[in-house]
Amino acid sequence: MTRTYVVTGSASGIGAATKGALEATGHRVIGIDLRGADVEADLSTPEGRTEAAARALELAGGVVDGAIACAGISAPVPATIAVNYFGVVEVLTQLLPGLAKSDAPRAAVVSSMASLQPNSAELVEAALAGDEARALAVAGELAAQGPEVGYLVYPSSKRALSRWVRRASITPEWAGASIPLNAVAPGTVITPMTAGLLETPEGRAMVDAAVPMPLNSHQPPESIANLLVWLTSEQNTHMAGQTIYCDGGADATLRGDDIWSWNDPA
Numbered sequence: 001m002t003r004t005y006v007v008t009g010s011a012s013g014i015g016a017a018t019k020g021a022l023e024a025t026g027h028r029v030i031g032i033d034l035r036g037a038d039v040e041a042d043l044s045t046p047e048g049r050t051e052a053a054a055r056a057l058e059l060a061g062g063v064v065d066g067a068i069a070c071a072g073i074s075a076p077v078p079a080t081i082a083v084n085y086f087g088v089v090e091v092l093t094q095l096l097p098g099l100a101k102s103d104a105p106r107a108a109v110v111s112s113m114a115s116l117q118p119n120s121a122e123l124v125e126a127a128l129a130g131d132e133a134r135a136l137a138v139a140g141e142l143a144a145q146g147p148e149v150g151y152l153v154y155p156s157s158k159r160a161l162s163r164w165v166r167r168a169s170i171t172p173e174w175a176g177a178s179i180p181l182n183a184v185a186p187g188t189v190i191t192p193m194t195a196g197l198l199e200t201p202e203g204r205a206m207v208d209a210a211v212p213m214p215l216n217s218h219q220p221p222e223s224i225a226n227l228l229v230w231l232t233s234e235q236n237t238h239m240a241g242q243t244i245y246c247d248g249g250a251d252a253t254l255r256g257d258d259i260w261s262w263n264d265p266a
């Protein structure tokens, strides 16, 4: 059956691969991106998000079967928390009325293995509190300390996003409305976002030290697109709140085999 999807970040990398995979199987995709999309909007601003969601709902005729948020940036600047966290949460939330009209609504977002990396607790808390002004101020303070500290904005945005997915997925708005909401966490994906880093042996060594990928090394965007397609397909009836690490084994390497002892008796 043909389904209608809204995909953010559809003009490049993982979003473009996801759009391609959905269209190849006959589905309709309404893309949102800065340029080269059905809906051209800037998801770093509240106005851009509202415009994007409203226009996408209009183009979809009011019914959205799948919402997939891929748009993101990794620069050590405040805009990274604006696009990667608020740009995802607000667009998905504003698409809820369209999802509610579908017979089999689904949503998925792109987090990152960076959700496991050191981050700013203050920034994560500001994002989860929905306080964008505070989040931008904290991110600005981190960015002002140079790129090494400023880099923390990216893992913070992804930690906050994966935590939001767990929180929101089980609420009346999502689980209560029969909408599975999940995240995919890639390792190092070969896209324009990583092209500069992967160009030099030094860049590759730095990336591989932070993101060890014993299974098949760096991944094509299709490896993530295929998972997003399944998560937002009718086949996914009971997965909720998960961040699926599709990362060549980076999570298993970094966190080891025991991630379940949190509730064991002391």
Ligand code: NAD
Pocket: 008, 009, 010, 011, 012, 013, 014, 015, 032, 033, 034, 035, 041, 042, 043, 044, 070, 071, 072, 073, 074, 083, 084, 110, 111, 112, 113, 185, 186, 187, 188, 189, 190, 191, 192, 193, 194, 221
């Ligand atoms: P990409 O740069 O190829 O694509 C990102 C897209 O998002 C671009 O088309 C860009 O125009 C769009 N975008 C950026 N800012 C926007 C804004 N303000 N408004 C609207 N659209 C905007 O990168 P990618 O690698 O495909 O990244 C997609 C997602 O995957 C991101 O959320 C990224 O954080 C995540 N991710 C990527 C990697 C990787 O190694 N490439 C790893 C983990 C997670």
